[in-house]
Amino acid sequence: MNRIRLSLPRGQWATYRHQDLVHDAIVNALIAAGAKPEQVIGAGAEPWTFAALGYHRAHEGQVHGLVIATPSAALAPCLAALDPSAVRYARAATGELLDFSAADLSIEPPPVCDDPGMLGVLTLSPLAISEPGTNKKRWLTRLDQVDLSAVANTRLSRIAGRPVALSVLPDSLYLRANPKHSVLVSTKRMRNGRAAFVIALQAPLVLSGSREDLLLAWYAGLGEKARNGFGCLGLADEGVGR
Numbered sequence: 001m002n003r004i005r006l007s008l009p010r011g012q013w014a015t016y017r018h019q020d021l022v023h024d025a026i027v028n029a030l031i032a033a034g035a036k037p038e039q040v041i042g043a044g045a046e047p048w049t050f051a052a053l054g055y056h057r058a059h060e061g062q063v064h065g066l067v068i069a070t071p072s073a074a075l076a077p078c079l080a081a082l083d084p085s086a087v088r089y090a091r092a093a094t095g096e097l098l099d100f101s102a103a104d105l106s107i108e109p110p111p112v113c114d115d116p117g118m119l120g121v122l123t124l125s126p127l128a129i130s131e132p133g134t135n136k137k138r139w140l141t142r143l144d145q146v147d148l149s150a151v152a153n154t155r156l157s158r159i160a161g162r163p164v165a166l167s168v169l170p171d172s173l174y175l176r177a178n179p180k181h182s183v184l185v186s187t188k189r190m191r192n193g194r195a196a197f198v199i200a201l202q203a204p205l206v207l208s209g210s211r212e213d214l215l216l217a218w219y220a221g222l223g224e225k226a227r228n229g230f231g232c233l234g235l236a237d238e239g240v241g242r
Helices: 019-032 076-080 148-160 172-177 211-220
Strands: 002-007 014-016 049-057 060-070 088-091 096-099 104-107 117-123 167-170 182-189 195-201 205-209 233-235
Touching: 002 076, 002 211, 014 019, 014 096, 019 049, 019 060, 019 088, 019 096, 019 182, 060 076, 060 211, 117 211, 148 167, 148 211, 167 172, 205 211
Parallel strands: none
Antiparallel strands: 002 060, 002 104, 014 060, 049 060, 088 096, 117 205, 117 233, 167 205, 182 195
């Protein structure tokens, strides 16, 4: 397990329009740090996740930091060896350049929790959860539409190779105050020039269970498409940070 944070100097921002640009920049850096391509991309890749910290305005993302995490013993040394200057990706087709070569790298320690324990977390990158039992992928738009614990435990159990039994509940007051808590994330530009989107969900969450399961969620993230930058968690009492 390992988790790092890349932080640009205060006042500096990187810009992107499609989230796959951030993904591809991180993939390049992980491969440069010793990961095999099949460990970071493709159906058989190791579990990992990331969050781009910043804001969106007029369909453009402004990011000052990246959090990258993995529960994988194979990828953990690559995160430790990652060179921020390798987190750089240019795409002529969309006129985009993401450059984190000026960033500082720090290792993020695991959260302190009891065993069993409880964590209050934020979705540093929003959760992607699709509606079960449908032929066409349909993304859920409300957290009260799903048993979040069941969704989380199914994926985490597959990653861990053992039963995971977390309780994952959204903050009740937040849902009452923010019944619309979905966001539209532009993931990539398709060949026809149109953008592909994922509807994802943002809300504070309360996780409870064994310390082993809590740490697994902390490093692996929750929900679907985690390797594409969804479901990365942060501690609620620490905020996003800058």
